[in-house]
Amino acid sequence: MILKNKNQVNNTQNEEKKEFAIHSRRYLGAKTKLLPLIEDVVNKSIQEWHSFTDLFGGTGVVGNRFNKPGKELIINDLLFSNIHSYHTFFSPEPFDKNKVASILQTFNEADVKEDNYFSINYGDKYFTKENARKVGYVRDKMEELKQTGKVNNREFSILFTSLMYALDKAANTVGHYEAYRKNLDMFNPITLLMPALTENETNQLNKIYQRDANELVREINTDILYIDTPYNSRQYVDSYHLLENLAMWEKPELEGVARKISSEDRQYGKSKYCLKSAPEAFDDLIQHVNAKLIVVSYSNMAEKGDGRSNAKISDHEMISSLEKRGKTISYEQDYKHFTTGLKDIDNYQERLFVCHVGQ
Structure with a gap:
């Protein structure tokens, strides 16, 4: 058993309490x-x-x-x-914050070694190979949770939004996905946080x-x-094609150096x-x-x-x-x-x- 000193415990607790605000995103x-x-x-x-x-x-x-x-x-x-x-x-829509937090913690603790759709297409381009593997793994798991009814619609959206905001902190870009930087120099690990949400009464109407x-x-x-x-x-659908692909998760063939979903499949967002x-x-x-x-x-x-x-x-x-x-x-x-x-x-x-x- 590994014992943590007081500072380590406090740091862990603070990390667990960290949340992201709606404005914490480059756009x-x-x-x-x-x-x-x-x-x-x-x-x-x-x-x-x-x-x-x-x-x-x-x-x-x-x-x-x-x-x-x-x-x-x-x-x-x-x-x-x-x-x-x-x-x-x-x-x-009501959601179970403890359940979502537990799922996010499981995602953060995952150590993914195998390639997947996301890492094959975006690894060593928009993200490090390690981060891309984790993103693909997490997104697949989210889809399983939704398809098996283990999360409701809002809980699924919270999980996806947490992933989307985490990508922004680790993307090898200038704030959008029109292209990636030639030199890969963003090595921040993918860390999914809980969004800072208001009481449900605020959203009723x-x-x-x-x-x-x-x-x-x-x-x-x-x-x-x-x-x-x-x-x-x-x-915008061209600048954020990667996030749209991640959101729809139909895993289409991608085009060009920028690895975009096809122009035809982007028409809905034009x-x-x-x-x-x-x-x-x-x-x-x-x-x-x-x-x-x-x-x-x-x-x-x-x-x-x-x-x-x-x-x-x-x-x-x-x-x-x-x-x-x-x-x-x-x-x-x-x-x-x-x-x-x-x-x-x-x-x-x-x-x-x-x-x-x-x-």
Whole structure:
């Protein structure tokens, strides 16, 4: 029997208590630093509200800021991986925290020596071979737990989200999976933690969707509609193809150096807001909104980056669409742009366009 000294015991206990927050993730366009401005603008713009809709949810950090007891949060995204995160943090479904923690501990203690689908495709590329073997093993075990009914839907999503956040800390990338770095220098072990979750009472009225935003907006009624569309031609399903493959876990053949699922299999996640037709799509969206307040995040990227990074909707086009529905005010904040690791953007700003519908 190996005896641990007091410091070792305390360190072990602290490690067991470590949790991750919803914002503890690198993600293109994440609005974590913009949250104080968004909340301040909303509070100034509307006195009472019952429902908040995050139509292009992404990481879910904006929805999380407005997820409050007695309020309805509606959150939507096209990506399967993000939907799991929403079920983790926002679902009203009960879950057994002790059971989930025990499963996570078992996963962390696993010593995997054999190759699997994930390690064959992503090992020594996006992750070390050792980490990739563990990821594939853990994902297979998660699937077994789901298929045998040993975890409910939310418990499964919690396990998946824990794995997804763990990958972010060990990935040989610059924060997305469009490509991996040539030199493998990320050796952090895969460690799955418990998410920091609110009491279930907070989530009782919440609704989670995986729908085309222009279709969904025709069906919902909300007090506040927050819109954060993709800004440029970079499709999120392409940047996060690895997480989508992990989420669906159909183990398809992969393509190219970047080991992507096929272009055909990625069509479900393609956004019209990354195309030249984005202004028309935005106008259609805004004209069918049923809300008291519309809040739109959009950068001043314009022509500041390369061709793929330039904004698809001009300020004139955006304001014109919003002013058809009501009085529109703009706010701005200097921002550190999350690039693909190649260069910084000068004078980059995030703006909020706030439309008071019917005024």
